[in-house]
Amino acid sequence: MKRAIAVALTGIVTGIVYVYGREHIPSLPELKANMAFLTATVEDKPLSSALLYFGIYVAVAAFSVPAGTLMTLAGGALFGFWGGLLIVSFASSLGALLAFLVSRLLLHDAVQRRYGSRLARFNDGLKKDGAFFLFTLRLIPVFPFFVVNLVMGLTPVRARTFYWVSQLGMLPATAVYVNAGTQLAQIDNAGDVLSPGILASFALIGVFPWIARLTLAFWKRRKVYSRWRKPKSFDRNLVVIGAGAAGLVSAYIGAAVKAKVTLVEAHKMGGDCLNYGCVPSKALIRSAKLAKQIRNADQYGLLATEPAFSFRRVMRRIHDVIAEVAPHDSVERYEGLGVEVLRGHARIKDPWTVEITHPDGEVQVLTTRAIIIATGASPFVPPLPGIVEVGYLTSDTLWERFADLDVPPERLVVLGGGPIGCELAQSFARLGSSVTQIEMAPRLLVREDDDVSNYALEALQNDGVCVLTGHKALSCEVRDGERALIVEKDGERRRVAFDELICAVGRSPRLKGFGLEELGIPVGRTVETNAYLETIYPNILAAGDVAGPYQFTHTAGHQAWFAAVNALFGTFKKFKADYRVIPWTTFLDPEVARVGLNEQEAREQGIPFEVTRYGIDDLDRAIADGTAHGFVKVLTVPGKDTLLGVTIVGEHAGDLLAEFVLAMKHGLGLNKILSTIHTYPTLAEANKYVAGEWRRAHVSRRVQSFLETFHRHMRGERA
Structure with missing residues (x-):
C-alpha cells in the first residue's frame, strides 16, 4: 500500500511538472529574443546563474520535461562550448540517474516479481553486458531519453x-548540441541541429561498439585457431564422440538435416542410461516394489506372504529389459538413419581432426567441420584408505557382479544418500538384503526440502534400511576375514561390516584421453562451455554430463539439440541452451519429483514466494490404490498464481509433474490448471486440487462478505 501511494504521488508530481513545464517552455525565437538579458545576467552573476541553470536542467531531465534540446542549446549560448558541455553533461547524467533511481525504487521489485521468470535470460544478459547495451543506447539519440532511464531502472x-555509462555515452550528442548553441543566432529551428549528416554520424557511432565487439570476437577466434592449419575440405560435417543420450540425439539431428555425421563409441551404444543407469535401475525397482506388495498383500484384502523368488532370475530380467530397449540405441538403427557409427576410441588432434583407434588397433583419421564431445560420466569412487583392497561396486559394475548370485548379498552397505544411493538401498532391502546406507550430510537428498528428505528417510526405514546420516566414511578394513567400513560421527567411530559395498556418491565427467588437454580446452568439474555449448573453439562443442550443469538423461538430450544446431548452423544463427524449466525425479517409493525452485533454493536466492500444499492422502484414487501418502507442494509468486516451482512426493510423482512442467514452460498459472477437466478418479486430480487450495486461499474476503449479504437479501432475510 505504501509503495502504491508512493507510485501515485510520484506520477501526480511528474504529471504536474510535465504539464506545467510544457506549457511554460519558451520557444526558440523567445530564447533568442531574450539572449541579451540572459547573457548580461550570467556575466553579472556567473556562479549563481550556473547553479540555477544546473538545477533547472537536472529537474528537466529527471521529470522528462520536453525541453532538453532547448536547454542544451541555451547552455552553449550562455556558457560557451566548454562551460556548457561541462554543466550539461553532469546535469543530464544526474537527472537521468534520479529518474533511474525512482523507477528502481517504485517499480523494479513489482516487475521482477511478476515477470521474473520470463525476464531471467534478459536479466542475466544485462548483468554481463548491461554497460555495453546502455552505452549503445546512449550513443544513438533516436532512443527517447526518459524511456532509457525508466526501463534501465527495472533491470539489474x-x-x-x-x-x-550515461555520462560517457551522452557526451557526443551533448557536444553537438552545445556547439550548436554557441551559434544560436544562426539556428531557426531546433531540428536544424540534427542534419542528415549528423544523424548518420550518430548511427555510425552507435553501431561502432557492435562492430568493435564482432571484430574483437573475430580476432580472439583467429588467435585461438592460429597454431592450427585448417583443412581446405572436410570428410564430415560433424563427428560426435560418445553414444549416450547426448551423442545419440546429436547424431540423429545431424543426420535428419542431411549432414554427413560420424558417431564414435568406445564401449556400448546407449551409454550409461541404457546399460548401467536408468533402464536397469528402473527394472530393479519394479521387481523390488512387487516383492513389497506381495509381502503386504493383506493391505489389499489378499493373503500376505513372503515372496519366493530367484535373485538370479530377477537379474536376468534386468538384462532382458536392457536387451529389449537396446535396439532403440543400436548401431543398426542409427546407420539406417544415415549416421556412420564407428567402434573405437576417439581423440581430437586439432580443431578439425579426430583420430579414431579401432578395437583391432587400426587408426582412422577424419577431418570435420564440427565436433561434439558427449563422453558422459562415470561413478566417482572416494579415495578411502583400503577401499581397493576390500573391493567395491558402483552403479556401473553391480549388474554384472550380481548377475550370477542366487540370493542378494546378505549385508550390503550403500555409501551415499543421493538419488542413486536411495534407490539402490530401498530396492535391495525389499529383495531381502540387510542394507546400511551411509551419508556424510545431515540428511538424505540434500538438494530437496527438509520435508522431502524426512519423507525419504521414513520410506527407507519402513523398508528396513538402516540410515546413518551425518556419518563420514574414514576407511575400509579386513579383520578376521570380515570386510568393514569405518565411519565417524561427532568424534565417535563405528565399524559397519558388509558382504558388498556399493559406492553411490556421485558421478564424474569423462574428460581424460580425448585430447582436450593438448588443445588447451579448459576443463574443471566439466568441460567449460559458453551459453551456446561451445568450448574456446566455436566448432568444438560439448553436451550431456560432460558439459553439466545437470546429470540427467533428458537434459543431455535437451542440450544435444542446441549443440547439434549450433555446430551445423552456428555460422548463421546460434541458440543459447535453455535451462529455465528442468524437471527431475528420484524413483524411490514414493517417488520424489520436482521442477523449478523449492523452498530452500528460493530462500537462498532471496526470491519471495508463497507455498500451497495438498496432501495426497485425501485423494480418492490414491485411497483406492492403497497409495494414500505424499503431497503436492507448489511455490508461487506472492499474490499471483504464477508458478516458481513444484515438488511432488507420491505414487507416479514423475508422471504427475509433467502438467506443471508444461505450465511453467508456457507461462500458465494455477488458475489454468484449476479450470482444466481432470478425469475422475485419477492421481492427476491432485494437480487440480492443489490449484483449488491456492484459489481458496486467495478469495477476497470483501467479495465473500458481499456475496453472503447478496444471498441473504435474495432469501428475503433482514440483516
Missing part, C-alpha cells in the same frame, strides 16, 4: 554503472 544494472 547498478546505479553506479548507469551513471558513468
Whole structure:
C-alpha cells in the first residue's frame, strides 16, 4: 500500500511538472529574443546563474520535461562550448540517474516479481553486458531519453554503472548540441541541429561498439585457431564422440538435416542410461516394489506372504529389459538413419581432426567441420584408505557382479544418500538384503526440502534400511576375514561390516584421453562451455554430463539439440541452451519429483514466494490404490498464481509433474490448471486440487462478505 501511494504521488508530481513545464517552455525565437538579458545576467552573476541553470536542467531531465534540446542549446549560448558541455553533461547524467533511481525504487521489485521468470535470460544478459547495451543506447539519440532511464531502472544494472555509462555515452550528442548553441543566432529551428549528416554520424557511432565487439570476437577466434592449419575440405560435417543420450540425439539431428555425421563409441551404444543407469535401475525397482506388495498383500484384502523368488532370475530380467530397449540405441538403427557409427576410441588432434583407434588397433583419421564431445560420466569412487583392497561396486559394475548370485548379498552397505544411493538401498532391502546406507550430510537428498528428505528417510526405514546420516566414511578394513567400513560421527567411530559395498556418491565427467588437454580446452568439474555449448573453439562443442550443469538423461538430450544446431548452423544463427524449466525425479517409493525452485533454493536466492500444499492422502484414487501418502507442494509468486516451482512426493510423482512442467514452460498459472477437466478418479486430480487450495486461499474476503449479504437479501432475510 505504501509503495502504491508512493507510485501515485510520484506520477501526480511528474504529471504536474510535465504539464506545467510544457506549457511554460519558451520557444526558440523567445530564447533568442531574450539572449541579451540572459547573457548580461550570467556575466553579472556567473556562479549563481550556473547553479540555477544546473538545477533547472537536472529537474528537466529527471521529470522528462520536453525541453532538453532547448536547454542544451541555451547552455552553449550562455556558457560557451566548454562551460556548457561541462554543466550539461553532469546535469543530464544526474537527472537521468534520479529518474533511474525512482523507477528502481517504485517499480523494479513489482516487475521482477511478476515477470521474473520470463525476464531471467534478459536479466542475466544485462548483468554481463548491461554497460555495453546502455552505452549503445546512449550513443544513438533516436532512443527517447526518459524511456532509457525508466526501463534501465527495472533491470539489474547498478546505479553506479548507469551513471558513468550515461555520462560517457551522452557526451557526443551533448557536444553537438552545445556547439550548436554557441551559434544560436544562426539556428531557426531546433531540428536544424540534427542534419542528415549528423544523424548518420550518430548511427555510425552507435553501431561502432557492435562492430568493435564482432571484430574483437573475430580476432580472439583467429588467435585461438592460429597454431592450427585448417583443412581446405572436410570428410564430415560433424563427428560426435560418445553414444549416450547426448551423442545419440546429436547424431540423429545431424543426420535428419542431411549432414554427413560420424558417431564414435568406445564401449556400448546407449551409454550409461541404457546399460548401467536408468533402464536397469528402473527394472530393479519394479521387481523390488512387487516383492513389497506381495509381502503386504493383506493391505489389499489378499493373503500376505513372503515372496519366493530367484535373485538370479530377477537379474536376468534386468538384462532382458536392457536387451529389449537396446535396439532403440543400436548401431543398426542409427546407420539406417544415415549416421556412420564407428567402434573405437576417439581423440581430437586439432580443431578439425579426430583420430579414431579401432578395437583391432587400426587408426582412422577424419577431418570435420564440427565436433561434439558427449563422453558422459562415470561413478566417482572416494579415495578411502583400503577401499581397493576390500573391493567395491558402483552403479556401473553391480549388474554384472550380481548377475550370477542366487540370493542378494546378505549385508550390503550403500555409501551415499543421493538419488542413486536411495534407490539402490530401498530396492535391495525389499529383495531381502540387510542394507546400511551411509551419508556424510545431515540428511538424505540434500538438494530437496527438509520435508522431502524426512519423507525419504521414513520410506527407507519402513523398508528396513538402516540410515546413518551425518556419518563420514574414514576407511575400509579386513579383520578376521570380515570386510568393514569405518565411519565417524561427532568424534565417535563405528565399524559397519558388509558382504558388498556399493559406492553411490556421485558421478564424474569423462574428460581424460580425448585430447582436450593438448588443445588447451579448459576443463574443471566439466568441460567449460559458453551459453551456446561451445568450448574456446566455436566448432568444438560439448553436451550431456560432460558439459553439466545437470546429470540427467533428458537434459543431455535437451542440450544435444542446441549443440547439434549450433555446430551445423552456428555460422548463421546460434541458440543459447535453455535451462529455465528442468524437471527431475528420484524413483524411490514414493517417488520424489520436482521442477523449478523449492523452498530452500528460493530462500537462498532471496526470491519471495508463497507455498500451497495438498496432501495426497485425501485423494480418492490414491485411497483406492492403497497409495494414500505424499503431497503436492507448489511455490508461487506472492499474490499471483504464477508458478516458481513444484515438488511432488507420491505414487507416479514423475508422471504427475509433467502438467506443471508444461505450465511453467508456457507461462500458465494455477488458475489454468484449476479450470482444466481432470478425469475422475485419477492421481492427476491432485494437480487440480492443489490449484483449488491456492484459489481458496486467495478469495477476497470483501467479495465473500458481499456475496453472503447478496444471498441473504435474495432469501428475503433482514440483516
